[in-house]
Structures are given as structure tokens and as C-alpha cells.
Amino acid sequence: MSRRFVLTIVVLVLWAVVLSAQDSAAMLRGMETRLDSLRKVAARADSVRFQYFATDTVRVGGLRIATSAALRPVVEAAAAEAWDSIVARFGAAASEGAPFPVMQFGGPETVLPRSLDRRELARGLAGPLHQAIWRRQDSRIDTWLRGGFPTGLLSEEDLVTIGSQLVRIPARSNRACLDGDASACANSLGLRLGADTLAEWYSPDAWPGLAARMDWPVTGRAAWLRDRCADARALDACHAVLTPTIVLQPVGGSGRQLLVTLALEAGGAGAFGRLTADSGATIEHRLSAASGLPVDTLLFRWSHAVSAALPGSPAPSGMDVLLTLAWSTAVLLLAVRGSRWR
Amino acid sequence: MFRAVLMSFWRESRLAVILLAGIALAVPLLSLRGTWTTDPWTAWDLLGAAARWSPGYPVIALAAAMALAAGAWWPDHRTKHVYALTLPVARSRYLWLRYLAGLALLLAIGASLLVGSLIATLRITLPPLVHAYPVALTLRFGLAGLSAYTVLFALSGLTPRMARLIVAVCCALVIVTVAAELLSLEWNPIATVVEALLGPYSPLSIFRARWMLIDV
Amino acid sequence: MTDAIQVRGLSYRVEGFALRDLNLTVPGGAVYGFLGPNGAGKTTTVRLLLGLLRPEGGSIRVLDEEVPADLVSILRRVGYVPERPHLYPDLTVAESIRFHAAFHARFDHAASGRLAARFGLPHDRVLSRLSKGEMGKLMILQALAQRPDLLVLDEPTDGLDPVVRREALSAILEYVSETGASVLISSHLVHELERFCDWIGVLDQGTMVAELPMQEFKSGLKRLRVGAGAEAASAPFSLLAREPAGVGGELWTVRGWRSDMSAWFSDTHPLREVVDLDLEEAFVELLRTARTPDGRIV
Numbered sequence: 001m002s003r004r005f006v007l008t009i010v011v012l013v014l015w016a017v018v019l020s021a022q023d024s025a026a027m028l029r030g031m032e033t034r035l036d037s038l039r040k041v042a043a044r045a046d047s048v049r050f051q052y053f054a055t056d057t058v059r060v061g062g063l064r065i066a067t068s069a070a071l072r073p074v075v076e077a078a079a080a081e082a083w084d085s086i087v088a089r090f091g092a093a094a095s096e097g098a099p100f101p102v103m104q105f106g107g108p109e110t111v112l113p114r115s116l117d118r119r120e121l122a123r124g125l126a127g128p129l130h131q132a133i134w135r136r137q138d139s140r141i142d143t144w145l146r147g148g149f150p151t152g153l154l155s156e157e158d159l160v161t162i163g164s165q166l167v168r169i170p171a172r173s174n175r176a177c178l179d180g181d182a183s184a185c186a187n188s189l190g191l192r193l194g195a196d197t198l199a200e201w202y203s204p205d206a207w208p209g210l211a212a213r214m215d216w217p218v219t220g221r222a223a224w225l226r227d228r229c230a231d232a233r234a235l236d237a238c239h240a241v242l243t244p245t246i247v248l249q250p251v252g253g254s255g256r257q258l259l260v261t262l263a264l265e266a267g268g269a270g271a272f273g274r275l276t277a278d279s280g281a282t283i284e285h286r287l288s289a290a291s292g293l294p295v296d297t298l299l300f301r302w303s304h305a306v307s308a309a310l311p312g313s314p315a316p317s318g319m320d321v322l323l324t325l326a327w328s329t330a331v332l333l334l335a336v337r338g339s340r341w342r
Numbered sequence: 343m344f345r346a347v348l349m350s351f352w353r354e355s356r357l358a359v360i361l362l363a364g365i366a367l368a369v370p371l372l373s374l375r376g377t378w379t380t381d382p383w384t385a386w387d388l389l390g391a392a393a394r395w396s397p398g399y400p401v402i403a404l405a406a407a408m409a410l411a412a413g414a415w416w417p418d419h420r421t422k423h424v425y426a427l428t429l430p431v432a433r434s435r436y437l438w439l440r441y442l443a444g445l446a447l448l449l450a451i452g453a454s455l456l457v458g459s460l461i462a463t464l465r466i467t468l469p470p471l472v473h474a475y476p477v478a479l480t481l482r483f484g485l486a487g488l489s490a491y492t493v494l495f496a497l498s499g500l501t502p503r504m505a506r507l508i509v510a511v512c513c514a515l516v517i518v519t520v521a522a523e524l525l526s527l528e529w530n531p532i533a534t535v536v537e538a539l540l541g542p543y544s545p546l547s548i549f550r551a552r553w554m555l556i557d558v
Numbered sequence: 559m560t561d562a563i564q565v566r567g568l569s570y571r572v573e574g575f576a577l578r579d580l581n582l583t584v585p586g587g588a589v590y591g592f593l594g595p596n597g598a599g600k601t602t603t604v605r606l607l608l609g610l611l612r613p614e615g616g617s618i619r620v621l622d623e624e625v626p627a628d629l630v631s632i633l634r635r636v637g638y639v640p641e642r643p644h645l646y647p648d649l650t651v652a653e654s655i656r657f658h659a660a661f662h663a664r665f666d667h668a669a670s671g672r673l674a675a676r677f678g679l680p681h682d683r684v685l686s687r688l689s690k691g692e693m694g695k696l697m698i699l700q701a702l703a704q705r706p707d708l709l710v711l712d713e714p715t716d717g718l719d720p721v722v723r724r725e726a727l728s729a730i731l732e733y734v735s736e737t738g739a740s741v742l743i744s745s746h747l748v749h750e751l752e753r754f755c756d757w758i759g760v761l762d763q764g765t766m767v768a769e770l771p772m773q774e775f776k777s778g779l780k781r782l783r784v785g786a787g788a789e790a791a792s793a794p795f796s797l798l799a800r801e802p803a804g805v806g807g808e809l810w811t812v813r814g815w816r817s818d819m820s821a822w823f824s825d826t827h828p829l830r831e832v833v834d835l836d837l838e839e840a841f842v843e844l845l846r847t848a849r850t851p852d853g854r855i856v
Binding site for chain 2: 608609610630631633634636638640642643644645646647648649653656657660661662
């Protein structure tokens, strides 16, 4: 009995050792291969679903949408609006990629929710095209955008997130940026960085905290460095582990997307073309070209938009108070009229 | 009369009120532990903790409303409303007395939240650009509690016949939703009802907000 | 004195039961025994009187005011003890009394204290932990201490032991003799009402079978022991029942009997004995004669 128990323990330990000794890069490669095959399965499923459900195809500009006959009028109107917005935003770049892959919207049994308005539907249809067009651009701007892409003006919630980041993240320039200092904003947005990103973004006393809060999975030596930085406050270890790729940005990707969106809005027609015309220029230069404004003005606008959206007090507004009182009175009056209490 | 009704309400709901008042006092205190130090990450930690605990406030408001609305009619339901209906007072007035007594206890829970929030925010020094909103949060809590309590009070006071009708409607909603799901219809009646209750200009729209005791 | 309760043509219907064209009068200052078997409609009638139910037709006047128009004013002057406990079960005895007092301007705290002591009610005990007898006594205490002009008691002593029942009824009688208040007491325990009611109303299957002064009710119903073979067709009284009793004799249950009617009997068919019926026997006979052979009310 005890021999079997010992044998089981030994087998388990050996198994654990083998598992822990596996090359993490090999594991990653394996996972990527599996992800690829899953993507293929998903694409096949999409195509089957398309064949099964679609009865009609809407064509507006470069947009092709498979949908049901019943939904066609709604989808057509929304697609027209979506294509107009794409052309307004991307100009010639929109037509260069057309026609885009067929999208599917709804099936024969789909009932549109009452709350879904045409504008919302248009935004939904335009989203994949935004992605497709941005993906075709040069890698420099893609890298700077951290893989995200601006689809239009950000939501109120996104602006609040950006504002919160400026307050919460103790980067050197964040607070000055929130006060409207364009140069500080440029630093926070990673527009004017030198060789030592970490030092330019954060003072050394914030480094151990950065290491303690990093959510990037690290193993081996990197993990050891992270622990040395976070626990022993060894600045050289901090410097080694907090590389530009993994260090927490003073402002996240949505902040950068907002800046691009503001530049395109300010630049009007042809702004996207000017943004992507010179792939060798700095981001700062390209944003200025796109917007037709000095970059500091653009940054000031950015800072102002973010400050204006800071959430502030959770106090109920006058409308909240009025609504609550009105609803409460109405409900109570109904209750008083209930048969038991008449 | 009001004192008598309040006293009876208190006797019937005191455990729930004490428990909820205790939680309302504790949540702000638990959410803001630590203080502004030279550590540059204080704002990160404080705001993160405040955000983590923030769903607690609407949940307490809803729980208080539910407990008080149930307590408002529980003794009358148990005695089939015979006593209440034979008291020499207009029925509508008795309903108001019960409603206001529950509201008074809701205020007590709100006061407890205010005390907890004030203590929590006064005992720490906030980092620059971070502000405390104990009174504003309590006001929102009070209004949210009021709106939820009113709706639930009205529902819990319904006659068994009306209550059965509402339960039947709810069941029908669930059945229709499941049927729509099975038929692959992209239509969700329950979501529509929830939207009608919580959406803009709806009775419970006050619940939709950032319930942050401290914020940027 | 005007009538304490006046009901005319009252009708009410629920599934499987109906009150039909009910007339009921409780004279002012009377103690009115509202009799009827279980399910006769006594509690329903009481609930209609107090506005707990809405009638389909007819009119109800209580203490010279209309139900339901003047309900609040009526309820100020009516003490009600229902069949089942109706007080808030989470309150203590003292709290329940205080709660009740808050709604009754005429509440007599001294009388309440005296009754509490007399009934031996534990002040600090929660109502849900009171015995059935204690709960019954508390309900009667609250009803009496509010100094009502009319007491409506719906089976107030049902299920109580004889000692508690006697205590409760004597407290009610004392109050009535002291204040001259009217009482409507519903019960199916007939002998309980016999001692102190001065009016009787008998309800069966939603119909008022009889309503008359107690004395008249009791004296008019007799059991006669007579010789066999007498012909009752021309009798000045109503023969309700006739059955053989021993050799050459019969027992007659009669209604509308007066002592001078003994002359009607002849020597061949002599009247041997006149037996008084107690209220319970009278009640049973009344119901028996009111119903058709298939159990319906005629």
C-alpha cells in the first residue's frame, strides 16, 4: 500500500518536472497553430451560416452585406450611411480596398431590437471596414496605435478611462498633461520619446510599483528581475525588465486612438490620405499633416476633451431627482388605486 | 400614528435594517484603506479599490429597498390584512404611513452610509486630482433606494390576484425568451423589460452611474 | 335608541357560496347572537358589515352610518374580534396595545391595564409566542379598551378552554352592562349564547332563517308528550316534528306554543307533558324544519 503511494508521488513529481521543463516558446508555437486551425473552422462556419441564412445581398459602395429580404431596407439604409462615413473618413483609401469581404447581418428569423437605431447599425457595419483599411497601413502607425484602430469619436466611457489613466498612473507627464501642457501630453502619448522610454515616462521611485503591477506574463530570468525590482527595489533590475514593449503606458491605446480621430476630424476631407502619405515621417509630423494644425494645438484639444469628460461627482442631477420623484409619485398613486386600498 | 407604525415596522424589519446599516457603514471604510503617502502609486491603489467596491453601493440600495418593501407588508400578508383594514384610518392614509415608515428606515441606512463615507474620506489624505464625494454618493444612494423601494413597495402590496398576474407575466416573458432563443430569433423580451426599467428616463435609471466614493 | 346594525337586501357571491337578500337588525343596546352552522356565512356577513368585503347589492348601516361611505368613522366606534388572530405577530403584548391605542382616540389605558392584569397577559411576550387563549384574551382586551359603541365578535371563544372562555365572556358582559354598548356575537356554540343574548339571528346556507328576541325564540318552541293518534291538522300551533315515544305515546316538536293551547287537546288524546327546549335543541329543530329533505333552505 505504502509502496504504491510512494510510486504515485514519484510519478507525479516526474510529470511536474517534465511539464515545467517544456520550452515556453514551443508551447506558444503549438498554441498559435491550434489558434490558426480554430480560425479556419470559424471561417468555414461563417461560410456555412452565410449559405444557410442569406437570401439577399446588399451592395453599397465597397460594402457587401448578406441579409434576409425582410431586413434589406433597414440594412441598405444603414449601409449607405456606413459607406458615406467610410468615404468621408478614408477618402480614396476606401475605394482602394473595395470590394471588401462579404459581411453577414441577421437571418430569416432575425427581429431587430427596437432600441437599435439606423446610426448604431451603420456604425456596426462600418467597424470591420475601419479595421480592414487601418490594417493595410504602414506598421509604424499600427505599432504606435498598439494594434487598435480608431473607428470614430470615442464613447464617453472611453474618455473617462483616459482621464482616469492620467490621474491614476504616476507617469512624469500625466498630471501636467491634464492641466493642458501639450508637451507633457506628447510624452504621455509616446510621441516624443528618446532611447530610455522607462526613464522618460516614470521617475525611478515609481519603477518598483510598475514592476509589482505589471500584468505581462514573465518567466525565468524576467520573473526574477521583476521580483528584484518590485521587492528589493533594485533599479537596474527594473530597467532590465521594464522594456518599452511591456511597460505600462501613461495613457493606453484608446488615448492614442482619440488623438488620431481628432486629427482626422480636424483635417476633414483628405486627412487620412495625408496621415498615411509619408510612412517615413514621425507620428507627430503625420498627425500635424493630417489635421493641418500644429501638433501642440491638436494635443491641447486632446487634453481639453479628456479633462471635460472627467467623471467628477456622482451626485444626482436635477433631472435625476425630478425623474425619481415623478416615477415614485406615479407608482404610489397607482398603488393607492389598487383594489385593496381603495 | 406614524410613530406607532414606525415602531411596528422597526420591530418587524430591525434585523435587516441593522444588517444593512452595518454593511452600509462598513463598505466605504473597507474600500478606502490606506492613505496618501510618498508612494506614487497611492492614487492607483485608492481609485482601484474604490472602483472594486463601487458596485456594492447600488447593491446595498437595492437590498435595502427589497428588505423594506417586503417588511412593509409582511405582517399584513400574514394576517390577511384584516387588522390593517379594520383600523379606523383611511386605507390610503395607512398605505402612506407604512410607506413613510419604510422610507424613514431607508434614511437610517442612508445615514449610516453617510457616516461611513465621511469617516472613510476624512481619515485619509487624498492624492492630487482625486476628490471625495461622500455626500454626493449618499444622495445618489438615497434616490436609488427611494425609487427601488417605491416600485417594490407597490408590487409587494398587491392583492394575491394581481401578484399572480405579475408572476404569470414574468413566467410568460421567460417562456417567450426561451422560445425566441430556440427559434434563433434575435429578440429578448427580458432584456427589453430590463432596458425599460433601467434605461434612460426609466424608474430605476438613477442606478446607472459611477458609484465612486472617490474619483478623478 | 336607533338600531346598531341595519342590513337590508344584502347579497354577496363567491365561488360556491352566496348570501341572498339578507336582512339583519341589531337593536341598539342589544346583545345579538348570530347563530349558524359552520359555513353558513356568518364570517362573510361580519366582513361585509366591517367593509372588508364589497357586497353585490343591498345596504348596510352601522351605528347610523353607511358602509362603506362612512367606514372610518364607523370603525372608530366598533370593536372587532375576528375568528382568527389578526394582530401583528412580531409585536410584544405591550407594543400591540400601544399600536392599537395610537389609532383609537377613546382608548382607555387604565381599563387596558386592568384587563391585562385580570387576564394575566405577559407584557413582554411576542404575540407569535402567545397561547391561543392568551391571543384571544388580548384581542378582546384591545377591542374593549377602545371603548366601542358596538362590539362585533366573530367566534371569539372558538377553540378556547372553558376557563378562558368564561373569563373572556364575563369581561365582555361587564363592559356591556357598564356602557350599554351593542354586541353582535357570532358563534356556532349555541349554549354559549343562551345565557346572555337577548336577540337571536339564525343563518343557514347564506339565508336568514329566523330573527327574533331570545325569549320568544325559546318560549315558542316546545316538545309535547301526547297520547298517540291525535290529529294535528286543526292545531293552533305548528307541528314541526312527530315521533313515537313509548307505548301509546308520541313526542311532538311544536312552534308558536302558548300555555292556553293545552285546552285544544282532548281526553282521548291527552297532553301529558310540556317540555322546554334549550337553545341548542331549538336551534337544531329550527334548522331541521327550515331545510327541505334534500338539505336546501325553504
